[in-house]
Amino acid sequence: MTTAEPVTVEPAAPGADTAVFDELESAVRTYCRRFPAVFTRAAGHRMWDADGREYIDFLSGAGALNYGHNPPEVRAALIDYLLADGPVHGLDLHTGAKAAFLHRFREVVLAPRGLDHRVQFTGPTGTNAVEAAFKTARRVTGRTDIVAFTGGFHGLSLGALAASATSFKRGAAGVPLGHVTRMPYEGYAGDDVDTIDYLTRLLDDPGSGIDLPAAFVVETVQGEGGLTAASAPWLRRLAEVARERGILLIVDDIQAGCGRTGTFFSFEEAGIVPDLICLSKSISGFGLPMALVLVRPEFDQLGPGEHSGTFRGNNLAFVTATACLDRWAEPEFAARVRRNAAALEARLDELAAEFAHLGCTVLGRGLIRGLGFTDPALADRVSRAAFTRGLLVETSGARGQVLKIMPPIVTEAEELAPGLALLADAIASAAQDDVSEGDLA
CATH class of the missing domain: 3.90.1150.10 (Aspartate Aminotransferase, domain 1)
Structure with missing residues (x-):
């Protein structure tokens, strides 16, 4: 809210x-x-x-x-796992529950969509996934700034909050929020202003004062920003601008993903392939805390422990997430x-x-x-x-x-x-x- x-x-x-x-x-x-x-x-x-x-x-x-x-079948899988004394907490240790999730996720979600992204398990909140995506983009490009959009919401920890737009939320930080450049989302300046053209002009003009960013971060539907939805052509053009300039594209699919727009990922209709994809909220399918970042293999450059967390191995969430993926395996x-x-x-x-x-x-x-x-x-x-x-x-x-x-x-x-x-x-x-x-x- x-x-x-x-x-x-x-x-x-x-x-x-x-x-x-x-x-x-x-x-x-x-x-x-x-x-x-x-x-x-x-x-x-x-x-x-x-x-x-x-x-x-x-x-x-x-x-x-x-x-x-x-959901009854998901609850049953969870209860069976607990009754079998399956490990609940696991850090990032290998567990059977994690292996089952990864196999099923690749089979049901990644492979059918031609995605070869690796899965980074972060702390179990959406904002932590966004933080990890920002770190990755900055490591890969050697640049610091992130371009975020008006109306966007990406979380409340300081890095993600810097990319979030609402002044009420930002005001709670108590410190300056930097290294983010705000650009107008589609329709923000009215139908007469092409916001992609505006963005491109600023990026390409050496006199604009805008540094080339490490990444764009965008929601295809702004869940907290008033339900504004980007069109497929706008998203395709944004992806093209990023690709042509070596800027990573991060899609924050934390709220709009996992089927909320009618497809598993909210960007599928646009036919784009983001470099990093942030998922949380319904990825566990049961309300259990879980978050992850999908990273293209060539951009998986954070070293061991550079983004860590005690609760990034919630095996109960792996169990329920796997059970929910079984639904997506059914064409109907x-x-x-x-x-x-x-x-x-x-x-x-x-x-x-x-x-x-x-x-x-x-x-x-x-x-x-x-x-x-x-x-x-x-x-x-x-x-x-x-x-x-x-x-x-x-x-x-x-x-x-x-x-x-x-x-x-x-x-x-x-x-x-x-x-x-x-x-x-x-x-x-x-x-x-x-x-x-x-x-x-």
């Missing part, structure tokens, strides 16, 4: 004991402030609180639960995800037409979607109204101005319908409340 300022805690569901959270947990927490319930059970696209109230989940762990909560699975994406898009288009008087527009791609409104404050009110109706849906954008809709990618059309009906009711209610407040004023 992206927001410009902290959100006030609202009362929890009746009967839920939240005193311990207020007494002991840090003020830095966010999601529990927007969704003040104590959740005790979750399955598929639904969650239940301590009072037994059901919620439809269009949050999906901010992209960490693409396959929903507790990707088609099923695309059908679900089409069903979501069709209904959101209907909502945009229904609420055209609110300036409602559909953003994003696949199953990572957004609704924008003329009033940038409306998304927040809709999110809160949705929660009272039993729907979890967050906001996105530097001002929280876009409603972010991310159901699990396995949610079928008939399962999406009740959540989308709640969403429509929440929009109507939030808009009416705004009108009423205006009348009172």
Whole structure:
């Protein structure tokens, strides 16, 4: 959830004991402030609180639960591994769980797409994967700067935060954030400005003051930046600019990857092959911490221990990730995800037409979607109204101005319908409340 300022805690569901959270947990927490319930059970696209109230989940762990909560076959694989006393913690030691994941990942993901990238396991967060990618790009090129884009979000550790755009997040660093040059994302300066031409001119002009960077880092869909999606032609041109100038291309697929746009990688539609690919969130398939960087072999130049971490060998995540890859081995699975994406898009288009008087527009791609409104404050009110109706849906954008809709990618059309009906009711209610407040004023 992206927001410009902290959100006030609202009362929890009746009967839920939240005193311990207020007494002991840090003020830095966010999601529990927007969704003040104590959740005790979750399955598929639904969650239940301590009072037994059901919620439809269009949050999906901010992209960490693409396959929903507790998919049964994945849970079974995890339980079997634990009952067999399989090693849980392994640093970067060789384990059977890791070997099984690597074999399956090459067989199901890399080989069919003609990718020969090596797999670097980093600390188990997306921001750590981004840090590793930056280190690699700087080592390979001998250059220091990274070009990142307006609206981008790449994590909150200092190196990744330097590439993240939101001022609210950046302000928490407490130190200057450097070695990143910001360029306009597609559409940022309006339809009349070709941002690739602008980027190219600055890179090639010795009087621009822009040093040749080590890498471009880009999200194909800006998950935290308001659901802006880059077009395939724009991405292809960006890849060409990078290749022609010896600049490495990093695609941050942490939120948009693992099937979220309808293909395993979000860049497949564009037909590009990044030099480095960052994955986290749903790569484990079960909400377990796991992150990795895919590196072209010639760029795998960090030495032993130069990017390390105690928890880069989460064998439980290897087990669940392998079980989820079995789904991608079935030809029908990707088609099923695309059908679900089409069903979501069709209904959101209907909502945009229904609420055209609110300036409602559909953003994003696949199953990572957004609704924008003329009033940038409306998304927040809709999110809160949705929660009272039993729907979890967050906001996105530097001002929280876009409603972010991310159901699990396995949610079928008939399962999406009740959540989308709640969403429509929440929009109507939030808009009416705004009108009423205006009348009172």
